[in-house]
Amino acid sequence: MDDSVDRHLARWKGYAPFDERTEGIVTRMQFLVRQLHQAKDRALVEVGLQQFEFETLHWLVAHGGRATPSQLAGELKISPAGITGRLDTLEKAGLLRRTRGERDRRRVDVEISDLGRELWTGAQRIRGEVEDGMVGALGVEERDALNALLKRMLLAVEE
Amino acid sequence: MDDSVDRHLARWKGYAPFDERTEGIVTRMQFLVRQLHQAKDRALVEVGLQQFEFETLHWLVAHGGRATPSQLAGELKISPAGITGRLDTLEKAGLLRRTRGERDRRRVDVEISDLGRELWTGAQRIRGEVEDGMVGALGVEERDALNALLKRMLLAVEE
DNA sequence: CGAAAGTACTTCGCTAGCGAATCATTCGTC
DNA sequence: GACGAATGATTCGCTAGCGAAGTACTTTCG
Numbered sequence: 001m002d003d004s005v006d007r008h009l010a011r012w013k014g015y016a017p018f019d020e021r022t023e024g025i026v027t028r029m030q031f032l033v034r035q036l037h038q039a040k041d042r043a044l045v046e047v048g049l050q051q052f053e054f055e056t057l058h059w060l061v062a063h064g065g066r067a068t069p070s071q072l073a074g075e076l077k078i079s080p081a082g083i084t085g086r087l088d089t090l091e092k093a094g095l096l097r098r099t100r101g102e103r104d105r106r107r108v109d110v111e112i113s114d115l116g117r118e119l120w121t122g123a124q125r126i127r128g129e130v131e132d133g134m135v136g137a138l139g140v141e142e143r144d145a146l147n148a149l150l151k152r153m154l155l156a157v158e159e
Numbered sequence: 160m161d162d163s164v165d166r167h168l169a170r171w172k173g174y175a176p177f178d179e180r181t182e183g184i185v186t187r188m189q190f191l192v193r194q195l196h197q198a199k200d201r202a203l204v205e206v207g208l209q210q211f212e213f214e215t216l217h218w219l220v221a222h223g224g225r226a227t228p229s230q231l232a233g234e235l236k237i238s239p240a241g242i243t244g245r246l247d248t249l250e251k252a253g254l255l256r257r258t259r260g261e262r263d264r265r266r267v268d269v270e271i272s273d274l275g276r277e278l279w280t281g282a283q284r285i286r287g288e289v290e291d292g293m294v295g296a297l298g299v300e301e302r303d304a305l306n307a308l309l310k311r312m313l314l315a316v317e318e
Numbered sequence: 319c320g321a322a323a324g325t326a327c328t329t330c331g332c333t334a335g336c337g338a339a340t341c342a343t344t345c346g347t348c
Numbered sequence: 349g350a351c352g353a354a355t356g357a358t359t360c361g362c363t364a365g366c367g368a369a370g371t372a373c374t375t376t377c378g
Contacts, residue, residue: 003313012221018287021302022294026195028309033192034236035316036185052334062171070356075167077193082335084358089334106343106356128177135181137315138308143180146308149301150187154162156296157194211364228327241365243328248364265326265373322376329370340359346352 005031032134039130047122054127056086057095057112057120066111095119164190191293198289206281213286215245216254216271216279225270254278 002010005027009020041051049057059075060067073083087110090096095116101107112120135143161169164186168179200210208216218234219226232242246269249255254275260266271279294302 001314003310004317005310005313008221015221015223018283019291019294021299021306022287022290024306025294025302025309026290028306028313029188029192030195032309032313032316033188035313036189039316050334062167062174064174068356069358078334079336080357081337081359085334088358101356104344104356108357124177128181131181131185132178134312134316135178135184137312140180142308142311143184145304147180147183147187149297149305149308150184150191151162151164152296152301153293154164154187154191154194155160157191157198157293158163209364229325237364238366239327240329240367244364247328260326263326263374267327319378321378324375325373327371327373330368331366333366334364336361336363338360340357342357343355345354348349348351 003028036130036134039133040127043126043130044123046126047119049119049123052086053090053093053095054120054123056090057116058124060096060110060112061117061120065117066109069108069110072110090116162187195289195293198292199286202285202289203282205285206278208278208282211245212249212252212254213279213282215249216275217283219255219269219271220276220279224276225268228267228269231269249275 005024008027009023012018012023037051040054044051044054055076056072059072063071069080069083069087072087073080076083078086087096087098091098094113096113097111099109099111101109138146164183167186168182171177171182196210199213203209203213214235215231218231222230228239228242228246231246232239235242237245246255246257250257253272255272256270258268258270260268297305
């Protein structure tokens, strides 16, 4: 049984020299991540959140509900400018609050609101289902094997 | 040895219930794809191409150097509007030509130019190196195993 | 044959994010 | 204690892409 990447690779044969194994891995990961994004986007419409809004709230909850913009930028791997933009829209939507730091007035304190936490909770369930649908194709020991392989690559890249 | 995702998961424990295996797989794939994008972007600067320009040329070459906008939109999974925008900039840069179809004048024929093919060739080499750097962390049989696991998930998602 | 439906692409208005520059504040050093 | 460097966040101008509407052409069918 062929997947879309097999078909892609088959069409490629002869046109250019490349390692089919490598190309398969890379392309499949790209497709899966893209599928995940799209499926989650669709699912999140139900709770009225967008992917990037959820992602921000998610990390905020992971930090106990509060953090600084730089922390978020670092962990979400987006630019400082990008964070300001995100926080602007999230704050306008009432999902979080921003307050100037007392001790160090350069700092800004970002805190999730009750509404934000509520929507996050609903979204978390839905997103979990989407991820399960994808990973559910594998048995438990296969998931461990996959995780180990991915981790090896990630460690290599992160030095 | 922990990677960034291990650290992420550890911090999460207790804050919300989720499957660590699933989250690990999903997050690692996302990180790897992101790393790949960034590394390729950096590498492509050398030949003066951007990620999206290369991607378009790449598929064009895979189709024998010519295709229609709709074909490209379908295969690259971007919107019709997005394709028009891409082709605009690529055409302006002299990397391809667009000509109205003779027989069916609704159609547009997209054809890669000599310059486009030349730049693609240079870029292909560099991108291959980046991918190898990531996948090179694994042995040959491990790559096969990884491909098999990813394919299973992709097939499940693609129905 | 001619109107209606379908197809292929483009235009338009909008959004999230980036990099570089800027502003405000704090730290370090003499 | 004052001045220059460093730090944290924001503003600005720009880019790629999206969805919806529009345009130009072709096919279908009464």
